[in-house]
Amino acid sequence: MVDELSGDGAAPGRPIGRRLFLGLVGAGVVGTVIGEKVQALVGAIVRPFTNASGGGLAALIPGANRFRLYTVTGGYPAISHEQYSLSVDGLVERPMRLTYADLQALPRTELDRDFQCVTGWRVPGVHWAGVRLGDLIELARPTAAAHGVEFTSYDGVYTESLTLAEAHRSDVLVAYEMLGGPITAEHGGPVRLYVAPMYGYKSAKWLKSISLVRQPVPGFWEQQGYGVEAWIGRSNGRHDAPVP
Amino acid sequence: MDAMTPRSRSGPTGRRRGAAGRGRIERFDRTERAVHWATTLLVLTLVATGAILYLPSLSVTVGRRLLVEDTHVYVGVAVFVPLLAGVLGRWGRSLRSDLRAMSRLTDAELSWLRSLGRLGRGAVGKFNPGQKLNTNAVAGMLTVLFLTGLALRWGNFLPVGLRTGATFIHDLFALGFVVLITGHIGLAIAHPRALRSMVTGWVPAGWAERHAPAWRPVRTAPDEHAVPPTSVSD
Numbered sequence: 085m086v087d088e089l090s091g092d093g094a095a096p097g098r099p100i101g102r103r104l105f106l107g108l109v110g111a112g113v114v115g116t117v118i119g120e121k122v123q124a125l126v127g128a129i130v131r132p133f134t135n136a137s138g139g140g141l142a143a144l145i146p147g148a149n150r151f152r153l154y155t156v157t158g159g160y161p162a163i164s165h166e167q168y169s170l171s172v173d174g175l176v177e178r179p180m181r182l183t184y185a186d187l188q189a190l191p192r193t194e195l196d197r198d199f200q201c202v203t204g205w206r207v208p209g210v211h212w213a214g215v216r217l218g219d220l221i222e223l224a225r226p227t228a229a230a231h232g233v234e235f236t237s238y239d240g241v242y243t244e245s246l247t248l249a250e251a252h253r254s255d256v257l258v259a260y261e262m263l264g265g266p267i268t269a270e271h272g273g274p275v276r277l278y279v280a281p282m283y284g285y286k287s288a289k290w291l292k293s294i295s296l297v298r299q300p301v302p303g304f305w306e307q308q309g310y311g312v313e314a315w316i317g318r319s320n321g322r323h324d325a326p327v328p
Numbered sequence: 329m330d331a332m333t334p335r336s337r338s339g340p341t342g343r344r345r346g347a348a349g350r351g352r353i354e355r356f357d358r359t360e361r362a363v364h365w366a367t368t369l370l371v372l373t374l375v376a377t378g379a380i381l382y383l384p385s386l387s388v389t390v391g392r393r394l395l396v397e398d399t400h401v402y403v404g405v406a407v408f409v410p411l412l413a414g415v416l417g418r419w420g421r422s423l424r425s426d427l428r429a430m431s432r433l434t435d436a437e438l439s440w441l442r443s444l445g446r447l448g449r450g451a452v453g454k455f456n457p458g459q460k461l462n463t464n465a466v467a468g469m470l471t472v473l474f475l476t477g478l479a480l481r482w483g484n485f486l487p488v489g490l491r492t493g494a495t496f497i498h499d500l501f502a503l504g505f506v507v508l509i510t511g512h513i514g515l516a517i518a519h520p521r522a523l524r525s526m527v528t529g530w531v532p533a534g535w536a537e538r539h540a541p542a543w544r545p546v547r548t549a550p551d552e553h554a555v556p557p558t559s560v561s562d
Contacts, residue, residue, distance in 0.1 A: 108465060155388055159388065
């Protein structure tokens with residue numbers, strides 16, 4: 085019931101459409117190979133125009149060095165500084181519950197370090213301020229049985245962990261400032277963890293509790309297959325430059 | 329719908345759509361429309377979930393990253409299934425013929441394109457050169473998105489430089505892709521007759537005469553419900 089056209093067999097014209105298709109696929113492949121360098125270039129060019137906090141128009145530019153905000157639940161918890169409290173418990177002689185003001189009253193440590201995500205993005209030179217995790221743990225006096233530290237989040241789902249030795253590093257903070265101001269709710273405020281030498285998923289947001297345990301227990305992303313030992317450049321099959 | 333109307337074997341006069349441009353012409357057959365709308369559904373899901381993963385303000389509003397990510401990945405894996413199912417079957421004759429037509433441009437079409445349409449549409453067939461290029465660009469970008477997407481989800485064995493590059497290209501091509509399909513949707517809204525043909529399959533012969541004078545349609549039908557050409561605005 086259909087009249088077939090005879091014209092198609094002769095195929096008039098030149099295969100320009102096909103060339104465009106193949107050209108784009110080729111550009112995609114070449115771009116993937118050299119993309120890391122291009123991305124570094126783009127990042128350097130747009131850096132003066134971006135706000136690293138991840139908002140604004142800069143969020144639209146591929147390759148810009150900016151935070152991408154991940155939350156694993158529906159939305160994120162919004163907790164005021166007055167409401168906030170952090171418990172330190174588990175295998176300790178002196179369980180504690182600290183307010184935001186308590187944390188600010190403790191010795192302050194500042195760091196300027198990159199934030200490196202396991203998915204590839206890296207925000208250079210982020211300013212962090214907070215209390216050393218090791219100091220907090222010592223205040224609570226862990227028992228001899230404690231070899232791991234477990235963290236929970238106010239989002240009710242996220243968990244993380246470190247060994248006790250890792251928790252005592254001087255570049256591991258219970259942070260209440262980042263990017264030069266109080267930590268916003270999007271970035272995990274009022275208080276989050278910052279584990280400088282490890283991939284970002286270790287730096288638990290909306291920190292609710294610090295529990296001393298016998299052994300580290302794999303956290304949320306680690307149960308999805310990410311490495312429990314999340315050293316930047318030496319885990320998760322990645323070779324990023326370490327954060328100094 | 330075409331199933332309700334009598335189909336006529338287009339005779340020697342029917343093929344040229346009749347002197348007064350009466351009747352209807354089939355622009356997209358059932359297979360093509362099914363492929364189009366199934367792909368539309370998949371692509372819109374990909375754009376929505378991709379936006380949630382990519383835009384920080386949406387990421388934090390919607391959250392549920394694992395669910396959004398899995399949806400994006402598995403819908404992405406399926407994105408070419410409708411097209412392949414349409415092309416590979418014996419029901420894909422018209423689709424295959426259209427794809428062949430899309431891949432080639434004649435010198436006359438190129439001249440029309442370079443004149444930005446001022447040259448007159450005499451050389452324009454079923455698909456105008458802009459549509460042809462857009463189709464190939466969309467297909468090329470979607471292919472790149474598909475391949476880089478696979479590399480991101482299942483490419484753990486790849487060197488990290490390649491995975492970083494794949495992320496960058498995936499983001500970049502996604503932006504280009506969204507620009508193109510936004511233009512596509514905008515033009516469809518601006519040309520309701522063309523849009524309707526992707527729903528019903530048919531265009532009025534008068535429309536075809538104005539927009540695609542060089543089109544030699546395969547299937548036509550006399551149509552008692554045909555809209556008089558004077559009332560056609562697009």
